[in-house]
Amino acid sequence: MATPQVLIVGGGMITHDQILPAVYAMQRRGEVGEVWVCAQHGRTVRNLSAASSIVRAFPGQSFRAFPDPADGEQPQPELFRSVIAHLPPRQIVIVALPDQLHFKAVMTALENDQHVICVKPLVLTAQESVVIEREAYKRGLFCGVEYHKRFDDRAHKARRYYRDGMFGEFKLGTARLMEKWYYRNSNFQNWFTKENSDAFTYIGCHYVDLVHFITGLLPVAVSSYGIVDKFPNGNDGYLWCDTRVRWNNGAALNLQTSLSYPNEGAGPNTQGMTLYCSGSGEGAMIDHSDQYRGLSYSFGRKPAGEGATFYAEPSPDYFQYNDLGGPGLEPVGYGVRSVEFLVRTVKQLDAEAATLEARQAVLKQIDATGVVATPANSRYNELVVEAGRTSILNGGREVEIGKI
Ligand SMILES: NC(=O)c1ccc[n+]([C@@H]2O[C@H](COP(=O)([O-])OP(=O)(O)OC[C@H]3O[C@@H](n4cnc5c(N)ncnc54)[C@H](O)[C@@H]3O)[C@@H](O)[C@H]2O)c1
Structure with missing residues (x-):
């Protein structure tokens, strides 16, 4: 997975303000591959792909949109399940949905052998975070929680x-x-x-x-x-x-x-x-x-x-666009560093560890180091x-x- 594909589930404020720009910047540097965004409504992905700040910062870049942007008003709340199922294994799913939907999206991603990055709060109960931790560990997958103040x-x-x-x-x-x-x-x-x-x-x-x-x-x-x-x-x-x-x-x-x-x-x-x-x-x-x-x-x-x-x-x-001479603008700030760090953690895990046992050892090390929040090391939040x-x-x- 030298250049993992990234699927962002949810196309709201946090995706527009932080997640998508950070992922696009990594894509521009060749650190991630194709970017997909799955929302509930076609209008959400349509507005996101036309957002002026993003278009200006990332000329020529685009994401594959789900649902079809022409699909406008019909809500498709379960669409993310089939979109996740279409990813090759061990790519990265970033969950940026309303809080109470995190659990089912995170679990769907893990059950489809995907690494997960989830915006905070991971889930709303400790028991759910235990279930997530076990599923990820069993499969040797990374699950990280995006607490960007940790990168300030x-x-x-x-x-x-x-x-x-x-x-x-x-x-x-x-x-x-x-x-x-x-x-x-x-x-x-x-x-x-x-x-x-x-x-x-x-x-x-x-x-x-x-x-x-x-x-x-x-x-x-x-x-x-x-x-x-x-x-x-x-x-x-x-x-x-x-x-x-x-x-x-x-x-x-x-x-x-x-x-x-x-x-x-x-x-x-x-x-x-x-x-x-x-x-x-x-x-x-x-x-x-x-x-x-x-x-x-x-x-x-x-x-x-x-x-x-x-x-x-x-x-x-937290986040701003700098003009470093182009192409486009460069997003900087701890919001960007946070997403980058999490994505690089996934890449490092897959690059360093070939077997399930080796991956589980790396996951234990990530938990113990405590720089990124994981279900195991930040359950106090739930x-x-x-x-x-x-x-x-x-x-x-x-x-x-x-x-x-
Ligand atoms: N400071 C932070 O760390 C920070 C800031 C803002 C939001 N967040 C977190 O990010 C998450 C989303 O917040 P937001 O501000 O982007 O909210 P938002 O309401 O702007 O966006 C939520 C998005 O999820 C989409 N959605 C809802 N149900 C869906 C489904 N079933 N399938 C696909 N898409 C669906 C909505 O259409 C919308 O685009 C929340 O968990 C929030 O707590 C974190």
Whole structure:
């Protein structure tokens, strides 16, 4: 599999903003082969293939679209199964579907002998992640979870210093991630509903994962209080969440998440994290502004697009297109590095290990190294999501999570 074929299942926001550009950049460098995208509606793949930023960045590149872009309005929710079945074995399926559909898509890919990369959260229950882990291991396949904050250089800096003892022990922390209000107008209103998800499940997992990534601590209990609000289509969602996560050293992280950052607020969202630590007797602190990264612009005219503002605080670190002289534009940022790292991990696995036993040994090593999130080494995320869902449905009472 020198140049694996890549199938992206789901053609929504994350595919447009991060996954497809990262995969196209690898294709342009000859690192991956043919790219396929399978969505539920023809109009989704039609819009994606015509998206102006992507067309400009990747002239001459295209993907094979499922369903037929001419098929417009007829939903084909099970089409991904037959598309996956048409791939030669041991290619790469990237799952970028709404959270509650990840399990069936990931399992379909594994059962068809495909490596898998899944956007976070992998699945919504720990038991499902166990099933995925076993299926992948049995077949010597890679399954990785795309937590791109792990590829933000600042996470690595904090992780290295923390593990060198420079901060002592994490005790109390606060984190926030508020997406813009206009998200309520998007396709989210069809799936981000009370029964399926909530703001903590959707975006809180980033900071839970990051605290573990930096400190190595494991969560032991969650209390998540959610406020129900209406989407424009009348559906109810937990669009505001206040969550406390307790850790196995007694530390507590308070995490607020929502779809509430004002449309006129600067930057695409507001987010950041402060961890107060014991230090060496005088205290220590890690403080990350993950929204304001030192840039502020006042534009002469308002840029196009929902949530765009005259005054802006853009982040150059997650994703942006650079003009390096062509052809097209080069996507850069930790969102791109994350996808690249996961794809290269798959390629390395297949290049290094010829037998099932050898592949399983490499998979164990990937789990143990802990740079990429896998079902085995990041199950605390599913346990937290599961406990958080139980808590939110019970008015925010604390739920202890099982033994990991
Ligand atoms: N920061 C992050 O890491 C981040 C950011 C955004 C989204 N995500 C994750 O990515 C996933 C998708 O989010 P999004 O923002 O792209 O959502 P979205 O609603 O914009 O897109 C979802 C896409 O899935 C498609 N889809 C739904 N059912 C399908 C089916 N049965 N078969 C094929 N396609 C189907 C929809 O048509 C849509 O194109 C979610 O799990 C979300 O949590 C992660």
